[in-house]
Amino acid sequence: xxxxxxxxxxxxxxxxEFITINCSYSVGISALHWLQQHPGGGxxxxxxxxxxxxxxxxxxxxxxxxxxxxxxxxxxxxxRDSAVYICAAGANNLFFxxxxxxxxxx
Amino acid sequence: xxxxxxxPTHLIKTRGQQVTLRCSPKSGHDTVSWYQxxxxxxxxxxxxYYEEEERQRGNFPDxxxxxxxxxxxxxxxxxxxxxxxxxxxLCASSWGSVGELFFGEGSRLTVL
Numbered sequence: 001x002x003x004x005x006x007x008x009x010x011x012x013x014x015x016x017e018f019i020t021i022n023c024s025y026s027v028g029i030s031a032l033h034w035l036q037q038h039p040g041g042g043x044x045x046x047x048x049x050x051x052x053x054x055x056x057x058x059x060x061x062x063x064x065x066x067x068x069x070x071x072x073x074x075x076x077x078x079x080r081d082s083a084v085y086i087c088a089a090g091a092n093n094l095f096f097x098x099x100x101x102x103x104x105x106x
Numbered sequence: 107x108x109x110x111x112x113x114p115t116h117l118i119k120t121r122g123q124q125v126t127l128r129c130s131p132k133s134g135h136d137t138v139s140w141y142q143x144x145x146x147x148x149x150x151x152x153x154x155y156y157e158e159e160e161r162q163r164g165n166f167p168d169x170x171x172x173x174x175x176x177x178x179x180x181x182x183x184x185x186x187x188x189x190x191x192x193x194x195x196l197c198a199s200s201w202g203s204v205g206e207l208f209f210g211e212g213s214r215l216t217v218l
Contacts, residue, residue: 043209092162096148
C-alpha cells in the first residue's frame, strides 16, 4: 500500500463544473502539499496545509488530520486548469501520490 | 527574483556513466530537496540538504549522492548509471526543512 493514495487517477470535466480530488495518507505529517504539474514537468505549489482549510481564488484545499484525508476543490473549472494535480504528505521526507490527471473541456 | 533554476534541462548518458545535476535555490531559501520522477509516476524523495549536510534520505542507493555549497546551491550526482535511472530529476527549495516548496523545471535524464 502506498503511503499516499489519490483518487481519481483521471478526471474529465466540462468547463464550469465543480471538481474534487481526494488524497489519503498513512504517514505522520508536518504538512500536506497540493501541487500542480503541467506537461513538460514544471511543478507549482498550490497549497501547504496542516489543518483546516485554505482558499486561493477558485481553489480550495481542506484537510482532516484525524481521518488522514485531504481534498482539493476547483470551483468553476476552466480549460487552463487542465494539469496533473499531486498530493504530497510528510515532513522532511515527503511521500507523493501518483497524481490526478484533470482535463477540462470547453 | 529568480526562482529555482536547474541545469542541464535535458541530457543523455549511457549505462555506467556518471552524471551531475545542478540546482540553484530561490533567493532566501536555505534548504534543497531532490526528487526523481519516472514517467507516469509521482516524484520520489531522494534527499534533502540543509546547512551543507544531508539531513534526510529516501530509499535510494549510495550511487546517488549530493552536495550543498555555502551559497545554498546543490548538486545531485549519480554514478554507474542504469537504464532505470532515466527520469525527470526535480529540485525544490524551501526556507527550513518543512517550508513551502518551490520547484525547478527539472532535468530530464535519459540513460541508453
